[in-house]
Structure formats: C-alpha cells, structure tokens
Amino acid sequence: MSTIAVARGVSWRMLHNVFTNPSLLIPGLAFPLFFFVAFAGGLSRLQHVPGFDFPGGYTAFQFVFVLLQSAAFGGVFTGFGIARDFETGFARRLLLAAPQRSGIVLGYAAAALVRWALTAIVVTTVALIAGMEVGGSGIDLVGLYTLAVFVNLAGLLWASGVAMRLRTMQAGPVMQMPVFLVLFFAPVYVPLSLLEGWIHAAATVNPLTRVLEAGRSLLAGSPAEVAAAFAIGLALVALFSLWALRGLRSAEAAG
Amino acid sequence: MSHAFADQVFLLARRSVVRTLRQPANVVFPLAFPLLLLAVNAGGLDAATRLDGFPTDSFVAFALAIPFIQGALFATMNTGTDLARDIQTGFLNRLALTPMRGVALLAGQLGGVVTMALIQAAVYLAVGLAVGVEPATGLPGVLVIFAFAVLIAFGFGALGAFAALRTGSGEAVQSLFPVFFVFLFISSMNMPRNLIDVDWFRYAATVNPVSYLIEAVRSLIITGWDSQALALGFAIAATIAAVAVALAGLALRTRLTRA
Numbered sequence: 380m381s382t383i384a385v386a387r388g389v390s391w392r393m394l395h396n397v398f399t400n401p402s403l404l405i406p407g408l409a410f411p412l413f414f415f416v417a418f419a420g421g422l423s424r425l426q427h428v429p430g431f432d433f434p435g436g437y438t439a440f441q442f443v444f445v446l447l448q449s450a451a452f453g454g455v456f457t458g459f460g461i462a463r464d465f466e467t468g469f470a471r472r473l474l475l476a477a478p479q480r481s482g483i484v485l486g487y488a489a490a491a492l493v494r495w496a497l498t499a500i501v502v503t504t505v506a507l508i509a510g511m512e513v514g515g516s517g518i519d520l521v522g523l524y525t526l527a528v529f530v531n532l533a534g535l536l537w538a539s540g541v542a543m544r545l546r547t548m549q550a551g552p553v554m555q556m557p558v559f560l561v562l563f564f565a566p567v568y569v570p571l572s573l574l575e576g577w578i579h580a581a582a583t584v585n586p587l588t589r590v591l592e593a594g595r596s597l598l599a600g601s602p603a604e605v606a607a608a609f610a611i612g613l614a615l616v617a618l619f620s621l622w623a624l625r626g627l628r629s630a631e632a633a634g
Numbered sequence: 635m636s637h638a639f640a641d642q643v644f645l646l647a648r649r650s651v652v653r654t655l656r657q658p659a660n661v662v663f664p665l666a667f668p669l670l671l672l673a674v675n676a677g678g679l680d681a682a683t684r685l686d687g688f689p690t691d692s693f694v695a696f697a698l699a700i701p702f703i704q705g706a707l708f709a710t711m712n713t714g715t716d717l718a719r720d721i722q723t724g725f726l727n728r729l730a731l732t733p734m735r736g737v738a739l740l741a742g743q744l745g746g747v748v749t750m751a752l753i754q755a756a757v758y759l760a761v762g763l764a765v766g767v768e769p770a771t772g773l774p775g776v777l778v779i780f781a782f783a784v785l786i787a788f789g790f791g792a793l794g795a796f797a798a799l800r801t802g803s804g805e806a807v808q809s810l811f812p813v814f815f816v817f818l819f820i821s822s823m824n825m826p827r828n829l830i831d832v833d834w835f836r837y838a839a840t841v842n843p844v845s846y847l848i849e850a851v852r853s854l855i856i857t858g859w860d861s862q863a864l865a866l867g868f869a870i871a872a873t874i875a876a877v878a879v880a881l882a883g884l885a886l887r888t889r890l891t892r893a
Contacts, residue, residue, distance in 0.1 A: 423830075424829050569678070574677065578680075
C-alpha cells in the first residue's frame, strides 16, 4: 500500500466524519463568518483613521485576515480530530495498519485542505455579497489563496505535531492558543504603520504579518512583499512538516 | 433566613468555590483569556482613539469594561457545567433525599459564582490600574463596578443554572457559549455606537442588551457619573438576574420533584 493510498484513506475518513457531523462542520464555517461580520461591520470606521492607506476598503482589509484565520483554524480543528482519533484508540490501529505512516500525516493535511476549501468558498461569497472591492487580477488572487493554503498546511502540521505527541483532546488549548496569539499579534485591525508600542514590535517580528500584508496587497491589486510572504509560508510548512513527522515518530514510539 | 437555611447555602457555596478552585482551567481561563483579549485589542485598536468623537485617548481604558462581561459569560458556563455534572452524576438526586431546600442549592451555587466574580473583578481592575487606567469616578466608582460585576455574574450564573437544570447536560450548556459570544461581539464592545458606520451593525448593537452592560462599566471608567448609562446598565442586569433566577427556580422545582 503506497503513501498516497494511505493518505487517501485517512483523508476520506476524516472528511466523511466532518461532513456528516454538523457539530464538527458548523463551527469551522460559522466562526470565520462571525469574525468577518464583527470586524468588517463593527470596525469599518477605522478606515477613517489618519494614515489608514489601504485602497480596497475595510471589508477587503478584514477579509484577508479572516481568510487566513479560517485557514489556520481549519488546520487546528483537524488537529482536534487527530487527538480524538488517539483518544478513541483509532489512531493506534491506524499506525498498525498503515505500512507508509507518513501517509497518515499527508491524509490529515489533505482533509484539512478540503475542509478549509469549503470555508474559503463560503467566506469569499459572503464578502462579495457584502460589497468587498477586489482590485487584484486573477493571478493576484491565486497568490492570495496560495498563501492561505500555506497557512492552512502550517496550522494543520503544527496541530498534528501536538496531537501526536500529547494524544489527548485536552491538548486542544495547546494547539489553539499559540495560533490565536500569532494571528492576533499581527496587524489585524489597522495596517502595521498605525500600530504603536509593544504590539508594533510584536507585529514586526511576527512572520504572519508579512503574509497578511502581502495577502492584502494582492487583493488590492498592488502586490508588495509577495516573495517574502511566499518564502515565509513555505518555511512554515517545511518547519512544521518536520514537527509533525517527529510527532508521528513519537506516537509510534509510544505504541 | 433561618440558621439551617444559611448553613445549607454556605456549605453549597463553599463547595461551588472549592470545586472551581480545584480545576485550574476553570480559574485560569476566565482570568487569563479576557486579559489576553484586552491586551491584543488595546494594542491593535489603539489607533481608533484618533477618530473624531472617540471618548478617550486610551483604548485600554475604553476596553477595560469588556473583561467584566466576559468574566460573567464564563460564570455562566462554569455554573451551568458544574450543575449539569451534579445532575449527570446523581448528586442532585441524592440531595433531593435530604431536607435541603431547593432554593438553597440555587443560592449556594450562585454564592460561589459571586465569590469568583469578586476575585475576577479585583484582578481585572488591578491589571487596569497597573497599566495606567484611572477610573474617572475614583474609589466610589470602583465600588460600583464591583457591585455591578456581582450583579451580572449573579444574573448570568442563574442563566447557566437554568440551562443546566432544564437540559441536565453539560454539553448543552457549553453549546450556549458561542451564542453569548455573538452577543458580546455584536455590541459596542470595540467601538462607541455612534462611531459604528455600518447601519445594521449599529442597530444590532443598540438593541443588544450587552452593549448597555459594557457601557455602564465603561462610563464609570472613562466618563464619570453618567446616570443614564448606569440606570440602563443596572436595570438590564437586574432584569436579566430576576428573569434568570425565576426560570432557574421553576426548572429546579421540576428537577427536584421528590417521589
């Protein structure tokens, strides 16, 4: 049985679980929409702050954050499923049955990607209905969604590494909280240039800031720092791939 | 209040507090998460203070009211989940065999919530003072904030108790959390209502009672003695508490039916 066959089996099972269980499916869809509504609706006055220079309007400004947030949490929510598989004993049987165990991580990653794709479609549709201005070309938009895919994969690989090391649902906050912090220590509400004090310092060194600002520039049709953002996205995926694979080894060693 | 009744309330309140303190997640999360959100929002939204008409030049002062409401939401969850666990484990049924009065159970549970609310309020205020927030109403205002925190924790705690007694399920109580979260975010939490540009959002925030709970605390911190904000806040909090206690009392009567 090849790696791909293992991955296909694992991802099909995970997707079947998610798409046939509303309690797993709905939070992943509802939370990004809720944040989009709360931020784009409640805070749109911020575009009138002196120095707010994003050309696409506040809806577009917030859309990119919510898209990346949904991508990251799409990965984390799939990590919850991995932890649940370990708690129920399914993952241990899976480790015994799968000859190519790296296919397990690949399968979970594929499931996270498909799961997030549905969220991305819904969030994008709602944003367009809400009047989001899209200044970018088709290629710019492909760039934006590719960045989001990197974030989704990084989120999943981080969460799966945690899930495979701790192997309990109680690891949920450990998966979730660092992702939450990295997301919110980026320029969420206003551009980086308008942040001051410690949050400016944190946002400046936060790798996700480059990804977020590049994503916004792509949506506005004035790409900036895109190469740096792609390099960061790829580096995050590479780093967390190692983290996840070492987590898999840890799970194997635990028996 | 008879001596026996007071004993029952005290013992159940102590049990509620001890049980909460023995679960670090139930103590740390309600304290840490609102403060974390305060730090993130205060940093990220500080630029909002440059908007014309923004009521203060410190977003921390503006946002300090929010942890009090979030703390009350956590009180709802904790009370409801604990009470649901008592139902699921049969503890409530065993209590029903004793001479304990049903209302003592409710009062004891809510006594525990109020104790936790006082601890939370002290921590939130201490953090606010430590980062330079000076309540416009001074010490008397701080005392009013404590009283308000107790009232909203009591009201939301009673809501949690009602949900637990009605459903008997911890999961059902937990599922209320997103609903409360929506109420919190679709409010004047991050922006004064008169500065919300999007019409439907402003209307939603205006009819949302949580806006007035936040604005009551906020007025004491940044405005001074604003009788309208305080009257609205206390009236809404008292109404929530009265309705929730009445509903919880009815649900308890059904739940404690002695064969």
